[in-house]
Amino acid sequence: MREFEYCRARSVDEVLRWLRDGTDSKLLAGGQSLLGAMKLGLMAPERLIDLQGLAELRGCAATAGGELQLGAMQSHASLARHALLRGLVPGLARLASHIADEQVRSQGTLGGSLANADPAACWPAGMLALGATLVTDRRELPADEFFTGFFSTALEPDELLCSVRLRRPRRFAYAKFEQAASRFALVGVALAQFDDGAVRVALTGGAHGVQRLPAFEQALGQRFAAEALQGLKVDAALMSSDVHGEADYRAHLAGVLAARVVQDALTLEST
Amino acid sequence: MLEFRVNGRPCRLELGNASLLVDALREPLGLTGTHQGCDTAQCGACTVLLNGRAVKSCNVLARQAEGADVGTIEGLAAPGEWHALQLAFSRHHALQCGFCTPGMLMRALAMKAEGVPPEPAAVRQALAGNLCRCTGYEGIVAAICEWLGAEHA
Ligand SMILES: Cc1cc2nc3c(=O)[nH]c(=O)nc-3n(C[C@H](O)[C@H](O)[C@H](O)COP(=O)(O)OP(=O)(O)OC[C@H]3O[C@@H](n4cnc5c(N)ncnc54)[C@H](O)[C@@H]3O)c2cc1C
Ligand code: FES
Ligand code: FES
Numbered sequence: 001m002r003e004f005e006y007c008r009a010r011s012v013d014e015v016l017r018w019l020r021d022g023t024d025s026k027l028l029a030g031g032q033s034l035l036g037a038m039k040l041g042l043m044a045p046e047r048l049i050d051l052q053g054l055a056e057l058r059g060c061a062a063t064a065g066g067e068l069q070l071g072a073m074q075s076h077a078s079l080a081r082h083a084l085l086r087g088l089v090p091g092l093a094r095l096a097s098h099i100a101d102e103q104v105r106s107q108g109t110l111g112g113s114l115a116n117a118d119p120a121a122c123w124p125a126g127m128l129a130l131g132a133t134l135v136t137d138r139r140e141l142p143a144d145e146f147f148t149g150f151f152s153t154a155l156e157p158d159e160l161l162c163s164v165r166l167r168r169p170r171r172f173a174y175a176k177f178e179q180a181a182s183r184f185a186l187v188g189v190a191l192a193q194f195d196d197g198a199v200r201v202a203l204t205g206g207a208h209g210v211q212r213l214p215a216f217e218q219a220l221g222q223r224f225a226a227e228a229l230q231g232l233k234v235d236a237a238l239m240s241s242d243v244h245g246e247a248d249y250r251a252h253l254a255g256v257l258a259a260r261v262v263q264d265a266l267t268l269e270s271t
Numbered sequence: 272m273l274e275f276r277v278n279g280r281p282c283r284l285e286l287g288n289a290s291l292l293v294d295a296l297r298e299p300l301g302l303t304g305t306h307q308g309c310d311t312a313q314c315g316a317c318t319v320l321l322n323g324r325a326v327k328s329c330n331v332l333a334r335q336a337e338g339a340d341v342g343t344i345e346g347l348a349a350p351g352e353w354h355a356l357q358l359a360f361s362r363h364h365a366l367q368c369g370f371c372t373p374g375m376l377m378r379a380l381a382m383k384a385e386g387v388p389p390e391p392a393a394v395r396q397a398l399a400g401n402l403c404r405c406t407g408y409e410g411i412v413a414a415i416c417e418w419l420g421a422e423h424a
Contacts (some may be wrong), residue, residue: 006288006334035330036312037290048288050335054378077324095324101400102385103378104312106324107331181313185397 003040005047010057012137012160015051019158023047025079027160029112032104057162057217060085068176070164072111077102079110091172095126095190098176100183111161113122114146117153117209120184122260125204126174127247128212129190134164149209170195175257176204179244187239187250189213189257191223191265201253207247209242218260224266226259275336278346279304284340286333292326293317295333296343304344304373310403315401318374320345325381327400342380344373356380357419363414367405374401389420
């Protein structure tokens with residue numbers, strides 16, 4: 001790794017000042033994706049701004065409006081165990097508990113995963129299916145606008161993701177077919193059903209970053225059962241081919257997982 | 272100047288910001304019980320405790336541990352003595368070459384605080400980030416289950 005300046009931020013204002021002073025800076029959350037990229041030389045920032053000291057980026061609590069607010073700097077492991085999250089959206093705590101392994105989960109953060117927007121990551125699919133709101137230092141973005149493609153988000157270069165807000169779904173579930181070595185999703189499907197019957201389905205592991213599956217949403221909105229998906233296919237053009245699997249195999253897998261996740265949602269109901 | 276505590280002892284190190292925690296432990300501090308296997312956060316041989324949580328020290332900057340408590344295998348027991356977990360590993364033949372063992376022990380230590388139950392399936396899942404190329408895991412899982420289940424530990 002090339003040498004860089006290291007700063008530990010004491011306030012959001014300080015983060016923003018450093019991001020804007022002309023030095024090529026990168027935010028450091030858990031480092032579980034960023035350090036790997038820097039070791040490979042894919043990134044060589046002049047400065048890392050460590051967010052670990054910012055208490056305002058932590059927390060997991062219900063808001064006055066009855067939504068759930070999760071701080072960007074909450075680790076995957078802390079959310080996997082969080083009693084409130086497990087009670088309100090058990091499928092989301094379960095998603096967190098299946099990311100990587102405990103060591104990576106104890107360092108890696110919700111905000112880091114969302115800002116990184118790895119096309120095989122788990123949180124982006126969960127938040128897109130839940131129609132979450134991503135709260136930054138300057139605005140609120142619906143998940144539909146936040147994720148803009150392969151490792152790409154709507155965040156400005158000097159913008160800080162602070163928290164995520166979501167309304168409680170009637171049901172939520174996520175299933176992934178794991179890549180054996182890393183446990184990243186070869187393909188993953190997240191599904192949320194809301195009290196008004198509306199359904200949102202998000203696919204991860206695709207070629208273009210996380211995305212919704214509108215035909216699946218419509219079918220499940222009419223009838224929330226695995227059989228409702230019969231005859232529906234995921235377009236192989238959405239998927240990529242590599243050593244881990246061909247696009248048509250992945251597309252088939254996505255269909256299988258979608259049916260499975262409906263079943264999971266029916267058993268793993270929000271309490 | 273980097274300051275943190277390693278196995279309860281305050282340490283001050285002159286280090287580049289790009290130094291990984293594993294490098295800080297092995298080179299200037301000479302704590303070579305923390306092994307570096309893959310350097311890509313996959314094998315778990317470099318697992319140490321950071322404020323009580325198990326982390327992969329090849330994927331954490333030394334600077335990220337500034338002000339923190341770091342626990343390594345060297346702090347497990349006083350010289351000449353053995354920790355109950357080490358004795359359990361010995362009883363169950365839970366190692367062959369031993370390369371993965373410090374990481375396994377540090378990972379297992381954190382399981383107690385996480386509330387991992389002393390059951391093989393749960394321990395295997397909790398051990399997903401630690402690879403052993405020798406033993407086939409049977410002895411490792413048995414040793415950890417025994418230690419987690421023991422009253423005194
Ligand atoms: C072995 C291994 C297995 C893994 N398996 C999985 C898996 O199964 N599923 C999965 O989803 N992920 C997996 N991951 C990735 C892991 O979840 C990472 O923790 C996560 O993607 C990044 O989070 P981080 O906190 O470590 O972010 P960092 O690595 O610190 O940062 C990632 C990026 O986000 C930016 N960033 C961080 N925080 C903010 C913020 N608040 N605002 C704006 N930008 C920010 C950083 O500048 C950087 O560009 C795995 C990683 C490893 C090493
Ligand atoms: S050396 Fe750190 S996980 Fe392999
Ligand atoms: S004992 Fe040899 S790698 Fe585990």
